[in-house]
Amino acid sequence: MHSKKIILVLTVICLACTSETTTTKFIGKFNVEKDLYLAQFDCKTDTDDIFSIAAVATMLGNSRFSNVNNHAVTGAYGIQEGLYVPPNELFEIAFGTHWSDAHSNFEETLSEVTKIVTNTLKEGGDIWIAEAGQSNFSASLIKNIKNTLPSINIKNRIHIVQHSDWNENNTTPDDLTYVKENTDYIKIPDGNVVDNGSPGFYTEEKVNWKNYIADPKLISIWEKAFEIANKYNGKDGRHSNQAIASGGMDFSDVAETCWIFGFNELKNSDQFFKEFSTSNN
Secondary structure: OHHHHHHHHHHHHHHHHHHHHHHOOEEOOEEOOOOEEEEEEOOEOOOHHHHHHHHHHHHHOOHHHOOOOEEEEEOOOOOOOOOEOOOHHHHHHHHOOOEEEOOOOHHHHHHHHHHHHHHHHHOOOOEEEEEEOOOHHHHHHHHHHHHHOOOOOHHHHEEEEEOOHHHHHOOOHHHHHHHHHHOEEEEOOOOOOOOOOOOEOEEOOOOOHHHOOOOHHHHHHHHHHHHHHHHHOOHHHOOOOHHHHOOOEEOOOHHHHHHHHOOOOOOEHHHHHHHOOHHHO
């Protein structure tokens, strides 16, 4: 009888442990209960980031992402030449209070984001950085974290996802080397290309996004994105994005976010809007 009681107790413990494990909610690689999603945009000098901001907001606005801890940063650029594309009006609509402006105040933003990241790491969560731009800001952030939390294994806990050779080439070389050596740096196929292993979110044809987006807030986000992109695309020496100039879309940087959250099978912009249609909410 004694051995049977021991077996019964062990069985109950095992079942409890299994139940606890299976209730942990993941979206792709992201642990909703602990992790932080950090979206960093350079907004210099290509207007593709403007559409990427709207696309990220579309994903986060879906009910599946309602409990995702997130923060966004603008002005996370590197050494590229060209003028900045002011996105603040769009950021306010898209992210509410969950964003920081490294273009206007780099040090204040670095301090603010360091605090957010530090709190997540202390609580046992991982950091998932989608770099819609260069790695300069990430390098400064990682240095701060290493100084603040020297005992944390950053190599295992901070994940940086990058899709663009151009972004890497316009990062200060020492900063790029630093983030590659000190974080879980993941390079995925370029999000400008279809059928290469990442979603291809660059299209020169018109995308009928209004067929899928009915939520008033998301409509206002996309309308503001078109307004800003059309105002600044190719203006005053800024990069002229052919897809946007042709009336299409470019939110290629969102391939990284799709990889993090397990939507890497999406092929193109049409499939993106079908997946995150308002009707899915």
